[in-house]
Amino acid sequence: MKICLVYNPISGSGKGRADAEMLQEGLQGCGHEVHTIQSQLEPATEWLDPELSDAALLVVIGGDGAVRMVTGSASRCGVPMIQYPAGTENLFAKHFGMKASIDSIRKAIDHWNVISCDMATVNQQRFLLMASVGFDADVVNDLASNRSSSISHLSYLAPILRQAIHWRAPRLDVFVDGDQVLAGGRGLLVVANSPAYARHLDPARQAVMNDGLLDIAFMPAKTALGVLQWAARLKMMGERLNRHMQYFRGTSIRVRMEPASMYQVDGDPPMQPEPVSSLQISIEPGILDVLAPS
CATH class of the missing domain: 3.40.50.10330 (Probable inorganic polyphosphate/atp-NAD kinase; domain 1)
Structure with a gap:
């Protein structure tokens, strides 16, 4: 072989x-x-x-x-x-x-147990796990712009502190399969193909990587303090969390941001790391074969 x-x-x-x-x-x-x-x-x-x-x-x-x-x-x-x-x-x-x-x-x-998994695209760039807009995306882009070598969890501390000082959430309009589900909401938006997220926070815990759908989790928060509160909820509340957030599923998602904002894909900046005013996200069912561990 x-x-x-x-x-x-x-x-x-x-x-x-x-x-x-x-x-x-x-x-x-x-x-x-x-x-x-x-x-x-x-x-x-x-x-x-x-x-x-x-x-x-x-x-x-x-x-x-x-x-x-x-x-x-x-x-x-x-x-x-x-x-x-x-x-x-x-x-x-x-x-x-x-x-x-x-x-x-x-x-x-x-x-040799092979599983067919979905992938997704955001603004014509593929991702496997998730894409997001909000505090986490700004931290990811901050870290990348100052990165010179390999990183650890500690590497995120300085970007988190820098962003926390002045961060304000953008206003978001979100459309799922053509229907508007959020109008002018301020907060964090995660569009997930996988339930896994950094530090086991996992906002989209119902996501499945081979169901042909994307899971959308919106967490209202205007400042870094609100983000911290959400991190605590995500850590502590388990499956009870969904009643505190807005949660949707679909195959095609459009997001408008005001002001133009950064986004991240699978924990990294996009190929062109600059603020954008809109995102177009769609699922690509079953296009990646994964060899599962025994």
Whole structure:
């Protein structure tokens, strides 16, 4: 079996190459043909699609950003993928129970349980987990603009403090499948394909990655204090939370923001990190094959 290993060199405090070498040796010992590839800034169509043309499996060594980077290639080439988690949150891996273990990868290959999952697009850019507008998006973009190397949870502290001082929520108009469900609401908006969210806050807990729907969670909050209150609710209230937020499902979502605002995708800035006045989000059912752990 030909297996492609893609690693992010700055994930996991720069351990990506060492992890890739360890996995390559272990999988070759099982008789597999293994190609190791370092992720690049150029479009994956140039450096990954050719490698996947005759591959049977893609293993991604890195965090959620690395996963999102390669999902387009995996989908186009029809190659199942699995993550060897080496990032900060690793939400995709946590959702499926994927482990940073060569034994876990071997067992998944032996059992070969492939699940077809949905993906989504926001302003023509694909995402796998969620997109959002609000305080979290501003923090993500702040961190990215000041990032120079690998990050940890502590790296978010300074951006959170900077944003908290002056942050004010934008006004949002939200349309789901053509119907307006929110008019001028101020707060945080999460459009989710997966229930997983940073630090187990998980506002869209009913989201399912293969139901052909996006889950939309709106949490009213005008300032950073309101955001802090929502974080506490999300941590403490479990399944009782939904009566305190506005929650919708659909296949096509349009968002208008006033003023123009930043957004984030899967915990990263978009390809063009600049404020926008509208978002168009849609689901793409069943286009990504995922190799589930055994």
